[in-house]
Amino acid sequence: MKTIVFATGNSGKMREIREILKDLPCRVLSIKEAGIRADADENGATFAENAMIKAKAAAAAVPGSGLDPKETIVLADDSGLEIDALGKEPGVRSARYMGRDTSYHVKNAELIRRLEGVPADRRTARFVCEIAAVLPDGDSFTVRGAIEGKIGYEERGENGFGYDPIFYLPDMSRTTAELPMDEKNKISHRGAALRAVRKELMKRGIL
Numbered sequence: 082m083k084t085i086v087f088a089t090g091n092s093g094k095m096r097e098i099r100e101i102l103k104d105l106p107c108r109v110l111s112i113k114e115a116g117i118r119a120d121a122d123e124n125g126a127t128f129a130e131n132a133m134i135k136a137k138a139a140a141a142a143v144p145g146s147g148l149d150p151k152e153t154i155v156l157a158d159d160s161g162l163e164i165d166a167l168g169k170e171p172g173v174r175s176a177r178y179m180g181r182d183t184s185y186h187v188k189n190a191e192l193i194r195r196l197e198g199v200p201a202d203r204r205t206a207r208f209v210c211e212i213a214a215v216l217p218d219g220d221s222f223t224v225r226g227a228i229e230g231k232i233g234y235e236e237r238g239e240n241g242f243g244y245d246p247i248f249y250l251p252d253m254s255r256t257t258a259e260l261p262m263d264e265k266n267k268i269s270h271r272g273a274a275l276r277a278v279r280k281e282l283m284k285r286g287i288l
C-alpha cells in the first residue's frame with residue numbers, strides 16, 4: 082500500500098488532507114508520524130517554490146526513515162494572502178509579515194491601515210495554496226488552489242486563524258472567520274489544492 086507523507090506539523094492541515102483522501106487506498110502520515118526530520122529554508126520567491134523546497138527536503142529523508150521510498154509520495158504546501166493593491170503583499174511572507182510573533186490582530190490592523198482610502202473595487206485579494214508532490218520515481222509537480230475575496234474595513238468573526246477576520250467573501254457577505262470550519266474547508270484554497278493533487282495523482286496512476 083502506498084504511503085502519503087504530508088510535510089507539516091499543523092494538525093488542522095492533517096485533518097483536512099485525511100478527509101479529502103479518505104476513500105483512497107493509501108495511508109496518510111504527518112512528517113512526525115513518519116519519523117522524518119527535515120528542516121527546509123523557505124526562501125523561495127513563490128508559493129510553489131517554497132512548497133517544492135519543503136517537499137524535496139522531506140523526500141530526501143525518506144530513505145533513512147524506514148518507509149519504502151518506492152511506495153512513498155511526499156506532499157508539502159505553502160500558502161498565504163495576496164492583496165492586489167499592495168503589490169500582492171504579504172504573499173510568501175504571510176507568516177513572517179511584521180514578525181512571526183506579532184499577533185494577527187496587529188497584522189490585520191496594519192493591512193487595513195495600508196488600504197485606507199482604497200475603494201471597495203480595488204480591495205481584491207486571494208488566499209493561495211500551492212501543494213508540491215514528490216513521487217516515488219523522483220518526478221515532481223505542483224498544483225494551486227485559490228479563493229478570491231476582498232479586504233474588509235474591520236476584523237469580523239472568531240473562526241479560522243491568521244488573516245481570516247479581514248478576508249471578506251462578497252458572495253457570502255461574510256469573512257472566512259465568520260464561516261464554520263466545514264464550510265470554509267469546502268471552498269478554501271487548501272481544499273482546492275488538495276482536490277487538485279488527488280486528481281493529478283489518480284491521473285498519473287500513482288493512486
Ligand code: IMP
Pocket residue numbers: 158159160161162175176208241242243244245269
Ligand atoms: P503556511 O502555508 O502554513 O506557511 O501559512 C502561511 C500563512 O498564510 C499563515 O501563517 C497565515 O498567515 C496565512 N494563511 C494561509 N492560509 C490562511 C487561511 O486560510 N486563513 C488565514 N490566513 C491564512
